[in-house]
Amino acid sequence: MNNRNAALVTPAEGSVLSPEVETFISEQVRLQVAAELKRLGLDLARPKRAALIASKGTLDMAYPPLILATAAAAMDMEAAIFFTFYGLDIVKKKKLSNLKVPPLANPAMPVPMPNIIGMLPGMTRMATWMMKDWMKKGGVPSIPDLLDFAKENGVRLIVCQMSMDVLGIKKEELIDGLEFSGAAAYLDYAADADITLFV
Amino acid sequence: MSNYTPQRVLDCQGDACPLPLLKTKKAMAEMASGEILEVVGTDPGSKNDLPSWANRTGNVYLGEEEEGNVFHFFLQKK
Numbered sequence: 001m002n003n004r005n006a007a008l009v010t011p012a013e014g015s016v017l018s019p020e021v022e023t024f025i026s027e028q029v030r031l032q033v034a035a036e037l038k039r040l041g042l043d044l045a046r047p048k049r050a051a052l053i054a055s056k057g058t059l060d061m062a063y064p065p066l067i068l069a070t071a072a073a074a075m076d077m078e079a080a081i082f083f084t085f086y087g088l089d090i091v092k093k094k095k096l097s098n099l100k101v102p103p104l105a106n107p108a109m110p111v112p113m114p115n116i117i118g119m120l121p122g123m124t125r126m127a128t129w130m131m132k133d134w135m136k137k138g139g140v141p142s143i144p145d146l147l148d149f150a151k152e153n154g155v156r157l158i159v160c161q162m163s164m165d166v167l168g169i170k171k172e173e174l175i176d177g178l179e180f181s182g183a184a185a186y187l188d189y190a191a192d193a194d195i196t197l198f199v
Numbered sequence: 200m201s202n203y204t205p206q207r208v209l210d211c212q213g214d215a216c217p218l219p220l221l222k223t224k225k226a227m228a229e230m231a232s233g234e235i236l237e238v239v240g241t242d243p244g245s246k247n248d249l250p251s252w253a254n255r256t257g258n259v260y261l262g263e264e265e266e267g268n269v270f271h272f273f274l275q276k277k
Contacts, residue, residue: 048255067217074220075255139215139242149221 049078051190053198057089059099059131065199066146073153080156082186085163090143091174097144103127151177158186203261203273205237206230212241212269219245220252227258230276235261238272245272
């Protein structure tokens with residue numbers, strides 16, 4: 001190690017800097033490093049963030065974003081769900097307790113159901129009843145309960161304004177506590193997210 | 200006989216994901232630093248979920264005890 005580096009690493013004996021000056025310098029360095037990291041978008045102290053998209057209006061696809069968002073909030077993360085297209089049914093007053101799971105073209109039904117039977121009247125109702133029954137027996141909260149938990153725990157529920165306009169849905173048809181915005185708002189939020197998922 | 204002396208016991212029997220996490224968060228928020236929470240549950244998923252929860256929130260996962268199908272999880276508030 002040459003003399004110059006040695007001087008940087010080990011303070012010279014009989015240092016010319018007073019303790020006050022040393023404290024001042026280290027504080028200034030700390031602030032400057034923090035400011036530079038922040039400028040680079042590296043705020044290490046900020047909470048983790050999950051930005052989820054809910055794009056499906058079936059019962060089975062309503063669960064994942066709601067469970068993940070509420071679990072994220074329980075883990076002190078920031079979380080938002082962006083509801084788009086058919087996902088809007090999850091926050092529709094008349095639909096949210098009445099989401100369905102279609103047996104048609106769904107090879108994962110517990111009793112494998114040929115499509116020709118899945119298309120018969122009443123089959124969607126039966127599959128939906130079955131799924132709600134497992135969820136209840138399994139101790140999984142219902143969709144309305146999960147929406148309440150999400151709101152209680154600060155999950156932001158953001159509705160795609162364009163989907164509302166295209167599908168002709170009015171704000172009065174939706175539950176309270178929603179935000180309304182577009183793709184840029186989601187992307188702005190998601191750009192600083194650690195987790196993004198499209199469901 | 201348990202190795203821990205909890206200040207509070209939370210009943211999550213019959214609850215599945217994500218309820219034990221939400222209830223644990225709520226209970227811990229009302230507790231003081233250093234206090235121990237016992238979560239009693241029947242969800243086997245909690246055996247991995249509660250340590251992850253503690254790791255992420257900075258609380259301490261002390262351990263678990265099993266009695267048949269019932270689990271006792273012990274967490275210490277940071």
